[in-house]
Every structure is written in C-alpha cells, then in structure tokens.
Amino acid sequence: MGRVAVLFRLMPKGVETDVAAIERQVRSSVPTGVTVRGTQVKDIAFGLKSLLVSVVMDDTGGVLESTENALARLPEVESVEVMEEGLL
Secondary structure: OOEEEEEEEEEEOOOOOOHHHHHHHHHHHOOOOOEEEEEEEEEEEOOEEEEEEEEEEEOOOOHHHHHHHHHHOOOOEEEEEEEEEEEO
C-alpha cells in the first residue's frame, strides 16, 4: 500500500465567509490516518477567497471520498474539489 498526496480546493459560501475559521476546523475534521500537510488562502476575484488544503493519506479504497465528504460537511463550505492527486 502506498501513500497519496492530495490537494483540495474548498470554496466558501460567500464573500463574507471567514475563510480563516474554515481553516481552523480542517485538521479536526479529516478522517483518522489522513495528515494535513498545509493550508493556503488564495484570492479568486472580487473579494472571494478559496482555501487550498494539502493532505497525505494511505492509498486505500474510500479514504479519498471520505476525506472529501468530511471537508464538504464543514460549516460555510460551499464545495470541495480535488485539484491534484499523486503517489508519494
């Protein structure tokens, strides 16, 4: 079994959403065995910001989907998208 690095992009529900508050909740929301390697706030346009979340996980079935679902359940998150995925 290998390890996989995944980059997620979380989009907030609106311009007024506190992206830093979402960022603080990310580490406690991911499933067991998933390590958050880092986060970064990126400007999109007209005051809208996204949150990039880099994680490392085992290459086992269902872990990617469960992580994506856990991030999507965070309050004030509109959508979650996998931006990059690669074996380590």
